[in-house]
Structures are given as structure tokens and as C-alpha cells.
Amino acid sequence: MxxxxxxxxxxxxxxxxxxxxxxxxxxxxxxxxxxxxxxxxxxxxxxxxxxxxxxxxxxxxxxxxxxxxxxxxxxxxxxxxxxxxxxxxxxxxxxxPRRPAGHFAGIQFYHDDVDTSKxxxxxxxxxxxxxxxxxxxxxxxxxxxxxxxxxxxxxxxxxxxxxxxxxxxxxxxxxxxxxxxxxxxxxxxxxxxxxxxxxxxxGTEPEFTGYSVEVEMADQQALRPGRHYTSKGMYTYARPGTIAMVEFDGGAFHRIQPITLEHVQAVLRRVSDTDITLTKLQIATTWTDRAxxxxxxxxxxxxxxxxxxxxxxxxxxxxxxxxxxxxxxxxxxxxxxxxxxxxxxxxxxxxxxxxxxxxxxxxxxxxxxxxMRPTQSTRALAAVIRDLIETRDGATYFAERVWGVSLRYDLGGGHPLVGRSAPDFELVDGTKVGGLLREGKGLFLEFGPGASLQALASRWREQVTYVASDVKERLGLRAVLLRPDGFVAWASEAAIRDEEIAEVLARWFGKPGNARGSA
Incomplete structure (x- = not known):
């Protein structure tokens, strides 16, 4: 290089x-x-x-x-x-006792509720x-x-x-x-x-100032560990002194002035509704929900x-x-x-x-x-979401969003795989697709015997790697074209026409044999 x-x-x-x-x-x-x-x-x-x-x-x-x-x-x-x-x-x-899989506004869902067969x-x-x-x-x-x-x-x-x-x-x-x-x-x-x-x-202006702090306190038992919603906001506490808290003040304190021990203590007292006493402020930063x-x-x-x-x-x-x-x-x-x-x-x-x-x-x-808003209506809505997230369909939906499994680009293809991250196909020799993308080139996979598109694909050999091999699980496919980022640009379950795949290759990789210059 x-x-x-x-x-x-x-x-x-x-x-x-x-x-x-x-x-x-x-x-x-x-x-x-x-x-x-x-x-x-x-x-x-x-x-x-x-x-x-x-x-x-x-x-x-x-x-x-x-x-x-x-x-x-x-x-x-x-x-x-x-x-x-x-x-x-x-x-x-x-x-x-259960393995958490993520959360939505602090409402957890669990791995054993997620239906990966979806x-x-x-x-x-x-x-x-x-x-x-x-x-x-x-x-x-x-x-x-x-x-x-x-x-x-x-x-x-x-x-x-x-x-x-x-x-x-x-x-x-x-x-x-x-x-x-x-x-x-x-x-x-x-x-x-x-x-x-x-x-x-x-976008939208903030509703709250969030704080992430590491503190020492006079009494570690004064706060209950975990996440808690209150009439003034929300706080989470992990012993011995890690606290995240939110005060719905319209983002008024974020980056306005230095964060002092006295200020953090005052906010924590308001949000937690306790007379907690902090003795040392070790680390502190603020954030908001400005979007x-x-x-x-x-x-x-x-x-x-x-x-x-x-x-x-x-x-x-x-x-x-x-x-x-x-x-x-x-x-x-x-x-x-x-x-x-x-x-x-x-x-x-x-x-x-x-x-x-x-x-x-x-x-x-x-x-x-x-x-997270400190209102009765919000707490009622959160209870509804909690009931939904505890169902199998609900947990699966939230997992799809939080884990990014539902990500799909609109690439205009008819097959449901087009626009999605490619499955990690395993070739019969044990090679996996993920390992074939390390050079940053596209990847054209033709499965099974009777592979016939090598000559066509070779015209884009500088930009695309061609592999003809059967795989352990075809998912019903005959061939698939991956972009360099590993997203599926084209997939076919039926017989493949040269003109069809040539058109898709040109769409993502330009003209075959195109001389490289600079732009």
C-alpha cells in the first residue's frame, strides 16, 4: 500500500x-x-x-x-x-437469573423471550x-x-x-x-x-439534563441499587458510587457551568427524594436528549x-x-x-x-x-410497554431494533434478502463469507454444480471476487451478490440470466474493466 x-x-x-x-x-x-x-x-x-x-x-x-x-x-x-x-x-x-438482552427506556427484555426463528x-x-x-x-x-x-x-x-x-x-x-x-x-x-x-x-430541543457521575457518599445504603423513576426524573445507582440521573429541566444545566459536588448533590436529592450526602465527586459529565x-x-x-x-x-x-x-x-x-x-x-x-x-x-x-417523563400518564404508558415487551413477539420486535437485525436498505430488489446484511454462508471447505470480504471487494457467490457466470464476473475482477462453491445452507438460493460492506445487492433462487447479473454488477461497480483514475 x-x-x-x-x-x-x-x-x-x-x-x-x-x-x-x-x-x-x-x-x-x-x-x-x-x-x-x-x-x-x-x-x-x-x-x-x-x-x-x-x-x-x-x-x-x-x-x-x-x-x-x-x-x-x-x-x-x-x-x-x-x-x-x-x-x-x-x-x-x-x-x-435471566440473561438481559437489552432495554427500551430501562424496560428490559430477555434472551429467552426472543424468537430468533423470525x-x-x-x-x-x-x-x-x-x-x-x-x-x-x-x-x-x-x-x-x-x-x-x-x-x-x-x-x-x-x-x-x-x-x-x-x-x-x-x-x-x-x-x-x-x-x-x-x-x-x-x-x-x-x-x-x-x-x-x-x-x-x-431536530428537537432537549427536555432534560442527564448526569453520569462517580461519587463517594456518606452512606452507600441511602440509595437502592437499580433504576428508579421518580416524580422529578430518573436515576440508576450501582455501588459503590456510580450514578446516572435525569432531571427534566429542558437541558438547562448542560455545559452551562462547571459541575460541582454541591450541584450534583442538590440534583440527586431532588431526583431521588432523599437527603443523600456526597463527600467526593470523582468524575462527572452531563448530556441531554437533544436530537x-x-x-x-x-x-x-x-x-x-x-x-x-x-x-x-x-x-x-x-x-x-x-x-x-x-x-x-x-x-x-x-x-x-x-x-x-x-x-x-x-x-x-x-x-x-x-x-x-x-x-x-x-x-x-x-x-x-x-x-421517562415524570408524569402519571407516562408511568401508565410504560406499564403497557412493559407488558408488551414481556411477550415473545414484543421481545423479538425490540431485539430486532436494538440489535440492528431489522436493518434493511431500500435497494429495489425483489428478493427479501436484498438490502440486508448477508448471511454468513459456510462453503463446503469450511470457508465463511465473512472471511472473504476482508479486502473490501464485492463478492459474487454462485452455489452448486453447473456454475456458469465466472467469465461474466471476471470482467469486474478488480472490484468483485467470484466464488463458485456449494454451501452448507443455501437458504434456497442459486447465487448472491454482496457489496463490499457485506450487504446483499442481488439474490436469485431461479436460473440466472447473464444480462440480469451484468446490469446489477454495473449498477454497483461501474463499467467492466473501467480504468481507474481519480476524482
């Missing part, structure tokens, strides 16, 4: 969080020069570790990591962190439906991979201004100017790149991904997964555009596919806020 050009990069990424780092890895798969600019000089932070830095990874995220050969590394790194004794703090549901196109895979990982662990793995692949990461260089033309984007950061053919803002909810690019940003989304994810040569494109409350923990999904969707499309082999308007499909996903997550977050 070539290193960056000394004068102009193919892509400049603002932000070295998980989204920016994963996108850098994706772009380096295609041998593009990548510069990642990050404001923070030190990537480490207590807020990225337990108790506040734990994140739940959903099925699409785990599949993305698996398909790029990163999943084993993330799992190993998290186990190493656990073994080092860093993760001594336990969550409030530890010790329950998902006939999911096959056994190393990528499970969910996994917990520390944010710091994930960032460390992604930064190590991005650097090893040749991406340049500059810390202490916060991008703050841009000047874009038809051919390139100049990015000002840390007193220097960097030139890129394209810029992707992955610089968080207060994105300077979104503001500099004058992107529209619309906004960029009206477009692209303006010329400037794109947005992750929290730069959409913000919402951390309820349900879907923000990280949403951002990593953006990166997986964008990477190969931007790379194909830069190399010059992308079909017309391929890059426009990033907005078309990901914007609705972001809008759905924002609404999912708003719905949870509606179930």
Missing part, C-alpha cells in the same frame, strides 16, 4: 474517534492516502473506560468488524482489559447479535489498525475551518493547512466541520459521518453503532469515486441509505424519552 502524498491527501478525516478511525481503515483498504486530524492530544480519558465508557455493539457493527478481520482483535483486547482488573464495576442488573436469513457466525466493549479498547484497536495500514494520525490538530473548491478541500488545523481531495467530518456532535461547511442541522440531524450528509467534497451528522441521547447506546454503520457504508463508495471506477451517483447512495437510518434512531431515542 502506498503512503500519503506529501502535498495533497486523497481524504482528510476530522476526528479520531471510532468512526473516523474505522473510516480511515476502510479507505486504506483501497490504497488511498488518508490523514486523520484529532483535537485531543491524549486519546485516553476516564470517560472512555468503565463505568461510563462501556458501549454495546450491535449486530451490524459486529459483522462489520468481523468482515474486516477486526472482531477477534477487539474481543481479545477487551478480555485483556477485563483480566487486568480494570472492569471491577458491575452494572445494576448483574446477578439476575430471522430465517441469519446463519451462525462469529459476529453475535450484541457485545459490550469499552470505548477506549475499541479506539485503541482501530487506531493501531489504521496506523499499521498507513493512515497518518495527527493528534493535537483540531480542524476548525475549511476552504472548498471544485477540486479539493483545504482544512485548517493546529495552525497549519492540509489539502485533501475530499474531507469527511467525524468530529462529533459539536462538529466544527459541519458548521464550517454550513450544513443544515435540524438533531444534518439535512444532507454531503455538500460538494465535504461529507459528514457519525455524531457530526446526527446527535441524540445516549439512551439505548445506539450512537456508536450508527456512526460505525455510516463509516462502513461510506468507505467503499468514496474510495470507488476517488479511484474513478464508481458508477454514476454511487456516492449519492450514502445519503439515500444512511439518512433514513439516522432518522429512525433519533425517533427511537425520542420515544424512550417519552417513557
Amino acid at each position: 502506498r503512503r500519503h502524498h506529501p502535498d495533497i491527501y486523497d481524504v482528510v478525516i476530522a476526528g479520531a474517534g471510532p468512526v473516523g478511525l474505522f473510516l480511515a481503515c476502510e479507505l486504506r483498504l483501497f490504497d488511498l492516502s488518508v490523514l486523520v486530524l484529532e483535537q485531543a492530544e491524549d486519546p485516553h480519558s476516564p470517560l472512555k473506560r468503565l463505568p461510563f465508557g462501556m458501549r454495546g455493539l450491535s449486530a451490524p457493527t459486529l459483522e462489520a468488524l468481523y468482515r474486516r478481520g477486526l472482531l477477534d482483535e477487539v474481543v481479545a483486547a477487551q478480555r485483556e482489559s477485563d483480566a487486568a482488573g480494570k472492569n471491577a464495576t458491575t452494572t445494576h442488573w448483574t446477578g439476575q 430471522w430465517p436469513y441469519r446463519l451462525p457466525s462469529p459476529a453475535d447479535t450484541s457485545m459490550a466493549v469499552e470505548l477506549e479498547t475499541l479506539e485503541t484497536v482501530l487506531a493501531r489498525r489504521a496506523s499499521a495500514m498507513g493512515a497518518e494520525i495527527r493528534r493535537g490538530f483540531g480542524a476548525n475551518a475549511i476552504r472548498a473548491s471544485d477540486d479539493e478541500v483545504n482544512v485548517h488545523a493546529g495552525g497549519e493547512t492540509f489539502a485533501g481531495r475530499w474531507l469527511v467530518g467525524c468530529d462529533g456532535g459539536r462538529s466544527a466541520m459541519r458548521k464550517a461547511g454550513a450544513f443544515g442541522f435540524v 438533531f440531524q444534518a439535512t444532507t450528509y454531503r455538500k460538494g467534497r465535504v461529507l459528514l459521518a457519525g455524531d457530526a451528522a446526527h446527535i441524540h441521547s445516549p439512551l439505548g447506546g445506539q450512537g456508536l453503532n450508527l456512526g460505525l454503520g455510516d463509516a462502513m457504508n461510506l468507505g467503499w463508495k468514496l474510495a470507488s469515486t476517488i479511484r474513478g471506477d464508481a458508477p454514476t451517483n454511487l456516492l449519492d447512495s450514502y445519503q439515500r441509505e444512511r439518512h433514513p437510518v439516522g432518522a429512525n434512531v433519533l425517533d427511537w431515542s425520542r420515544a424512550q424519552v417519552a417513557l
